[in-house]
Amino acid sequence: MASLSKSERLKDHVLIQDIFAGNNKRVGKYPLLLLCQICTKSNQSGIQILFSVSKKKFNRAVDRNAIKRRMREAFRQVKVDFINQIPANTSVSLAVIYTGKEIASVSQLIQSYKNCYGVFAEWLHETA
Secondary structure, X not given: OOOOOHHHXXXXXXXXXXXXXXXXXXXXXXXXXXXXXXXXXXXXXXXXXXXXXXXXXXXXXXXXXXXXXXXXXXXXXXXXXXXXXXXXXXXEEEEEEEOOOOOOOHHHHHHHHXXXXXXXXXXXXXXX
């Protein structure tokens, strides 16, 4: 079973600011928005990911945490497809933002990731 290890979580404040500041690829397939950026500052290859849910749309922390748990679970199931597209010695920072208005099921999130996958793979081959 695929897991999401601690080293795959995006926690570096500089990288987070970079991904939200500008030069990134935006892939939006409802209810998810993916912000992708090739990371030059990281010394490891692979993928680092951040999950975010708006406090404005979901006031209760219980709801935000439930959505993030579902987003992580859905990503674990499609992670192999994303990682296989990343060239060797390349690190990709990925921020996943939930844009829906209601809590989506894991199967809906998996389908959304799969819809984003094609655009993500195309972008990686253009930039690499």
